Amino acid sequence: METASPRWSELNNTMGNHPPESRRKDGSHYPQPAKPLENDKIRRLRARANRTLYVMSLFIALSIGAMRDFDFLPSFSPRIHLLLGVGPSAGMISTALLIYSFSATILILSRMMSGSGSSGGFMQLGYLAGFYFFYHFSGAMDENFWAVFAAGMTILGLESYQVWTWCKEEIRIQQEILAELERNRPKDDKPDDWPHL
Numbered sequence: 715m716e717t718a719s720p721r722w723s724e725l726n727n728t729m730g731n732h733p734p735e736s737r738r739k740d741g742s743h744y745p746q747p748a749k750p751l752e753n754d755k756i757r758r759l760r761a762r763a764n765r766t767l768y769v770m771s772l773f774i775a776l777s778i779g780a781m782r783d784f785d786f787l788p789s790f791s792p793r794i795h796l797l798l799g800v801g802p803s804a805g806m807i808s809t810a811l812l813i814y815s816f817s818a819t820i821l822i823l824s825r826m827m828s829g830s831g832s833s834g835g836f837m838q839l840g841y842l843a844g845f846y847f848f849y850h851f852s853g854a855m856d857e858n859f860w861a862v863f864a865a866g867m868t869i870l871g872l873e874s875y876q877v878w879t880w881c882k883e884e885i886r887i888q889q890e891i892l893a894e895l896e897r898n899r900p901k902d903d904k905p906d907d908w909p910h911l
Contacts, residue, residue, distance in 0.1 A: 753892060760881070766835070773839055777846075777862075784850050801851050807854070845862045849862065
């Protein structure tokens, strides 16, 4: 049975098909697979893309509390209710929710068309929390919970997609810049790990 030549074995090792040993016979290390080029800006972009998922997670947690009509929160005393006065009716809150949902959706779609990376983020979460609490204080949570939840998931889902696509494009641009800089580096700056054929 023929044995593989040392040169063929080294080529296999270079391509990643090397045995568990981490060194060649001459004591040098096998060349490691190239890691994706990355810099601080790319890391910030990845973190920003993930931030929208945190906002959606917080909204889902808030919605779980709203589904229970925030029964775990202490109720206001009659004196505080008197100081706050009469709140808006459920009809007025629903009208405001409809206007907010339409405006937020149009704004997000316009950002997607223009390629903008700006987003509402936690501000959107604050608006949606406000609607939940207004319905809670007006005593109309049961009838309007799903309206707020559907509006929130639609708005936050669109915004998450918009930010994710923008960050993905910016990361691609940054990686192309880094790859170009890597190609233009003097060869003396690069370690010569590859076997000479």
